[in-house]
Amino acid sequence: ALGKPSEAFGDLYKEFDEDRFIARLPSPPYLFMDRITHIEPEQWVLKEGGWIEAEYDVTSDAWYFSSNRTPLMPFCVLLEIALQPCGWLAAYMGSALKSKKDLRFRNLGGNATLFHEVLPEAKTLTMRTRLTQVSEAADMIIEQFDIQVLQTDEMIYKGDLTFGFFSKESLAQQVGIHDAKQNIYNPSSDELKIAKSFQLKDTPPFSPDTADPQYMDSTPSLAMPAKALRMIDIIDIYIPDGGPFGLGFIRGTKKVDPSEWFFKAHFYQDPVCPGSLGIESFLQLIKFIAFNRWGHLADSYRFGHIIGKPHSWTYRGQITPENTKIEVEAVVTSLHDMPVPYIMANGYLKVDGLYIYKMENFGIKLVSIK
Numbered sequence: 539a540l541g542k543p544s545e546a547f548g549d550l551y552k553e554f555d556e557d558r559f560i561a562r563l564p565s566p567p568y569l570f571m572d573r574i575t576h577i578e579p580e581q582w583v584l585k586e587g588g589w590i591e592a593e594y595d596v597t598s599d600a601w602y603f604s605s606n607r608t609p610l611m612p613f614c615v616l617l618e619i620a621l622q623p624c625g626w627l628a629a630y631m632g633s634a635l636k637s638k639k640d641l642r643f644r645n646l647g648g649n650a651t652l653f654h655e656v657l658p659e660a661k662t663l664t665m666r667t668r669l670t671q672v673s674e675a676a677d678m679i680i681e682q683f684d685i686q687v688l689q690t691d692e693m694i695y696k697g698d699l700t701f702g703f704f705s706k707e708s709l710a711q712q713v714g715i716h717d718a719k720q721n722i723y724n725p726s727s728d729e730l731k732i733a734k735s736f737q738l739k740d741t742p743p744f745s746p747d748t749a750d751p752q753y754m755d756s757t758p759s760l761a762m763p764a765k766a767l768r769m770i771d772i773i774d775i776y777i778p779d780g781g782p783f784g785l786g787f788i789r790g791t792k793k794v795d796p797s798e799w800f801f802k803a804h805f806y807q808d809p810v811c812p813g814s815l816g817i818e819s820f821l822q823l824i825k826f827i828a829f830n831r832w833g834h835l836a837d838s839y840r841f842g843h844i845i846g847k848p849h850s851w852t853y854r855g856q857i858t859p860e861n862t863k864i865e866v867e868a869v870v871t872s873l874h875d876m877p878v879p880y881i882m883a884n885g886y887l888k889v890d891g892l893y894i895y896k897m898e899n900f901g902i903k904l905v906s907i908k
Contacts, residue, residue, distance in 0.1 A: 539565040540806050547629060550582060559807055560634045561643035561703070563625050567601055567746040568803040568812065570594050570619045571665070574626065579669070582632040584679075589668045590630070592623045598658035601749035605767035607741070608759065608840045611656035612767060614818035616687070620695055621645060621814070623667040624683045631669070633703055637677045641703040645813050646680075647852040650697025654689070655843050664688045670698070679703040712855035718886055718893035723787060723869050729780045736773040736826075740765045745799055759907050760829060760836040762822065766799075769819035770866065773826060786870035786881075788823045794889075796859035811857035816866075816887045816895045823868045824881050824902045832879050838908050844880060844901035855894025864889050871899075879904040 543551040543560050554560035563569060571592050578588035596611070606612045625643055634641060656663070664687070671682040680702050687695040725733065743749040744765040762768065770790040780787035794811075801809040825841055832839070857864060868885035880903035887895035 539563045539569055543629070548581070550632065550635065554634065559640035561625065561629065561641065562805045562808070563622055564618070564804040564812070565806055566803065568618065568800060569622070570615060571622045571626065577630070579627070579631060581630055582635070584631045584633060584636065584672055586669050586671060589666050590623060590627050592626065592665045592667070594619050594663045594665065596656065596658070596660040596663060599751050600658075601743070601746040602767065603658050604749045604751055605743055605746065605764045607761040607764055609658050610840065610842065611660070612763070612818060613821055613843060614812070614814040616652070616656055616695060617814040617817065618812065619663060619665060620650070620685045620687050620697070621699065623665045624681075624685065624699060624701060627667050627669060627683070628681055628701065628703075633679055633681070636674060636679055637703070637705075639677045639705045641677065641679070641705060642709055642808055644702055644704060644709070644856065645853055646700040646702050647850065648697055648699040649848060649850045650685070650695060651848045652695050652843055652845055654692060654694050654845065656689070656694060660689055663694065677705050678708065709856060712892070712894065714888075714892040714894050715852065715854050715886065715896050718896065722867070722886060722893070723781055725775065725777060725780055725787060729777045729787070730775070733775045733777050733780075734773070735775065738762065738768065738770060738772065758836040759838065759840045760833070760904070762825060762829065767818070768822065769815050770822050770826075776827070776830070778830070781869040783869070783871060785873045786827055787867070788827055789865060789867040790819070790823050790826075791866075792819065792864040794857065794859065794861045794864060801859050809859050813851075813853050813895065816857070817851055817897055817900070819864070819866045820868060820885050820887065820897045821900060821902060823866055823885070824883050824900070827868075827870065828879065828881055828902050828904065832904060835879075835904060838906060839879075839904040840907055842903045842905035844882065844903055847882075847899060847901065849897075849899045851898070852896040853894065855889065855892060857889050857894075861889045
């Protein structure tokens, strides 16, 4: 994440110690991989096949539990746990040596299913990753991976991911999601007349380094994330019966702050907002709908993840400190009340007017704590 690449991988990476840029893992507090425990592929050989295994130790006092304001691992953290071994494997196989240009590493999307939630008492998670396909063209490399996250022998999360290595110049020419403008939902004038807006309150912890489990003690079971994790500032439009299915439409915004913690953590010499936090912002919109609809259950239920339903995401751009405004929108596709309230939604994220993320079949449910 921060040290000399040659000390982690060997002398072939010495040129990246000082003279050249190399793609890195995130640094704390967004590093979620503690050790590599098993390696099958041959080093410096970029080809399909062979698993690696890594581990991450979950601690009950981790900053993201108190920042999530509920005893549940946030989806963004779980996703990073699944993604980060892919970056390590790509480096181990020598991807950076394939071009004389300095290449950045970006997730392009994925398809996955969550089978179990991760709670504070989870202890150690095991991540398994293997390269399944690789293609090279000029100064671009596309790599596909199978991923698994397990707790002991129980499957937690499973899917397939696509990543790319790109030059800085190529990333600067982002074109966004090609069909977004044809598929987004535009509220009617009548809907906009009844739309609601809300300013979300800043609640502690305000940053990961000030997180403390004590913040959980005075928090209702059903609560929006604290400032340290919250990725939405304002709900600009909320129409409870809006959208193409009449089940709800919501749009929120966030001002890009170049000093925010995640730009420093993700990545060293390559500041970019983690795509996982973009998905987190989308899920926070769904949480807001759930809280607005079922707020009377705040003391007896907590937020939970949807289990057993495949979801997917696509990234075709990035958020950098030079950007100014993030907008996220969600269309509710299905909704259910008691006994297990849940909301499913699709949506998009755009930065400075360009749609760059697409999320499909994500959701939030309410879990009884009594």
